[in-house]
Amino acid sequence: MDIRKVVIPVAGWGTRSVPASKNIPKEMLPIYDKPVIQYIVEEAVKAGIRDVVFVASQNKKVVEDHFDYNPALEMVLREAGKTALLDKVLHAAELVNIMSVRQKKQLGLGHAVLCAREIVGHDDAFACTVGDDLMFGENVPAGIPQLVKVAQEHNMPCIGVMEVPADKVNRYGIAMGDEIEPGIIKVSGLVEKPAVGTVSSRLAIVGRYVLTSDIFSYLDKVKPGAGGEIQLTDALAMRAADRGLLAVKMNGLRFDAGDWVDYLAANVYFGLRDEKIHDDLLKRIRSLVQA
Ligand code: G1P
DSSP states (O other), X not given: OOEEEEEEEOOSOOGGGTTTTSSSOGGGSEXXXXXXXXXXXXXXXXXXXXXEEEEEOTTOHHHHHTTSOOHHHHHHHHHTTXXXXXXXXXXXXXXXXXXXXXXXXXXXXXXHHHHTHHHHTTSSEEEEEOSSEEEEOSSSOOSHHHHHHHHHHHTSOEEEEEEOOGGGGGGSEEEEEEEEETTEEEEEEEEESOOTTSOSOOEEEEEEEEEETTHHHHHHHOOOOGGGSOOHHHHHHHHHHHHOOEEEEOXXXXXXXXXXXXXXXXXXXXXXXXXXXXXXXXXXXXXXXXO
């Protein structure tokens, strides 16, 4: 199974992040010194993926521009001798190839993936990740790299899952099934945003997928589901019933950048990982907590 591209839907309004995202795409909000989207693209790069397909709407050009050169800024940094900063700016520009397709109406995650059909439909398989959930593993592959490995070993599409509290299942797609190997579940059913108390499973889809090209024929058949949207979860439920699907318990940490507590926690986490600011940041946090 050859996985060369990652599809990242970035067309949503980001209403959870308003007013911060009023005129800035939510994917461009910073987590410490990088925008959210760079963490997600870097995760895909760790899986050897170099082709990124943004499924975008109007006003998302800055997301694409972040992964391109900015000659004026580069010149300023070069002339000022700020080479460390220049390297960071160039790193983002040289990370991946960018393709983009318009999602002209925001009809759901499944619809967003359908919009990428002409670009990825001829590949055997491709990765897909939502643009606002960060996954990070310190010394273990987490997110897309972990999923790609399992998908290739089993020659099967895969979804990333994590256990969530029973009273939060209504925020996610929930997977049911039997564990066939430690951390790998053969999916027997999927339900998008079930009401609390209606499902026994607490395995939530965390917005990480390795999809095979047959997903498009299932998406063609999907009727509007939860929230009136064309749900990727519903197409995956059909695929699971017909030809199988695996759910993989994800390693590492997850931060939902659209949730303010997670967003702020991610800033603290990635800030503390930088030894240049670790001590000062910790001191500051301690004094704020005591205040
Ligand atoms: C989407 C998926 C859902 C998944 C979630 C993870 O929902 O439809 O299955 O659990 O991403 O973030 P959304 O958050 O876009 O409503």
